[in-house]
Amino acid sequence: MKTNPKNESKRINALKSLDILDTLPEQEYDQITKLVASICDTPVALISLIDEDRQWFKSKIGTDSCGTKKEYSFCNFAIKSDDEIMEISDSREDERFQKNPLVSGDEQVIFYAGAPLRDKDGNALGTLCVIDHQPRTLSEKQKEGLLFLANQVIKLFELHSINKGLKKTQKLLKKKNNQLRNFAGVVSHDMKMPLANMIVTIDILKAKYKSILDDSGVDYLDNLKKSSFQLSDYITNILTHYESDNITSNEDSLEVFDVHTLVEDIVEMLDIGDDCDISFPEESIDIFTNRVALEQILLNLIGNSLKYNDKSKIEIDIDFKKESDFYRFFVKDNGIGIPKDKQKEIFNLFSIVAENDRKGNKGNGIGLSTVKKMIHNLGGEIKVSSVEGKGTTFEFTIERTKKLED
Template structure:
């Protein structure tokens, strides 16, 4: 009974590319075999796949083995037939099965009905079939049922292929992202030292040759120093962006601390002048979270409130409250505001809302992207509400972490 369908090599390639042979049982397939056995009132139902020399069952009802020799598989004939359903009412009366041990042996498979499972290219990968130990004929309703369920198996195969493709793409993206992160880290670290040397050299040149340089020459050196600082800041932001995952995933950074003290430390680091008033939350409270990550987030947001402000008196209001599952933070300022059409894109990497900051420097569009990434890693969300020319409020949450003693 062993025959090979046309284009067998292509069919086998299509089957193996699905990468489903010898996979573990899955509920979605088992539900179909149970249902088709019930509809057709048969003791055996199978989802079979025809490999080069074996028939393997992705799902089975009524048998205790997982595969058979392809030579004796009824499904091998079904996948070669042009009919949408191959039905054999009594295999004992069909000469194709006279020497088949599945008919003449202890199994006594007398009835068979199988629907070829064809992929989008028309290759029959296997069948959805029902078997019985006695002669029978499917009713019109049973035929319709098995055909409909076979179509669902095909859709499951298609979903399996899509999911496999997505997982492969996801793996490739992770690998590319890791490569990019490593590249950015190496390049950034390697650039910081030459930049520091350039800045020091500029100061040496200014000090040593100040009397020999005219005003234009000094301006050139000052501009060069300013550009070096900007590039150094850009590199630092790139490093922070790509290192944010390791910062937020560091469980050793979890600690209990006073929020007021954290904000005071940040204000001291930013060296805020007399032209700025910062108000703190009314109540000082202890919180338990990733202190390093929260410090980075607030440094960036408060720093932006200082930089992107055109008022004579900068006003920054910081607020905080505890919720059952989250800590909620607010950073509000009276700065230049953010145009409505840019309020969504400002969290994208390299996206900026303003042309220049308070000192005339152009932002690099890395900070808010890093902030959003860190907040997401901490189980929270960030949003912005702004009136152009008047004020901006950033609101973000961080998931509350239970302290493990």
């Protein structure tokens, strides 16, 4: 039986692109060979793949062989057949196999039935086959079972190909993300110093030329300074977002510390005025986790409670619970609230809900995305509940590292 060289080249390329030859045994394939041997009541069952010069077994039962030469392969005939199943009741009476060493040798392939494994383009990559050492035929139900299971092998091949593509895409995305992180880091650091110089220069200009500047000139300088601070804040948030993986994975940041002390440090950093009341957790409890990451998370959430608040008296309630598997935190405020239809979007990068904060500044939509990313990296989750005009509550968890903690 002759094969069109072009078709054979296409078939070989399809087989190699699957990237499954010479891979380790897999339970999913072995289960199919065991099941088909049981259904067909044969001592041998194989998932066989045919390349340029050999037959290789992805899965096998009833033989110690890993494959054979292509020229002796029964499956090589099966993949060239137009039949759904190539069945040979007694190979000793078939002129194609009478001199085949597999018939007369130790293998004694007397009975053979193989279903070609065709990909979506019709390329027969190999077969699911059963073998017996004595003459016989399959019943219709056994043939049906063989075909059904051959279809399952094809689906496993398709899944293998999809997973291979996903891994390749994941690797590429990781590479691109690292490039973007490095780019953001370099650009951000390079911009920080010129911005700092601009802010200092603006202050010098105001001090030195205040007597000759009219009100409009002073306003221009104030607006320029304000914009410089906003850009600096934006850059800082971008850096934090792209460095969040490094922050959460840094084992040197794991330490035992008191929750009360952490919150007190954060409040001191935020320089909160008399127009704000902050309630601390009732209990002062030591926890063991990534202090730097938790500080960043709480800084952002408490900072938002301060910025997005329209009340004359800002009220922020911080609570904490130590559970069996998690640390659970609550940050509740009496601020402007978040519209219900926007609550799912707030954790998306660059998503902005409020037009301006308490001081009239526009947000950049980076902070909450970074918060969610850090919490996820720490094995936790975050959710929000809010009522417009009344306030917002953020609840988040961080997984406890019990062994290290105890």
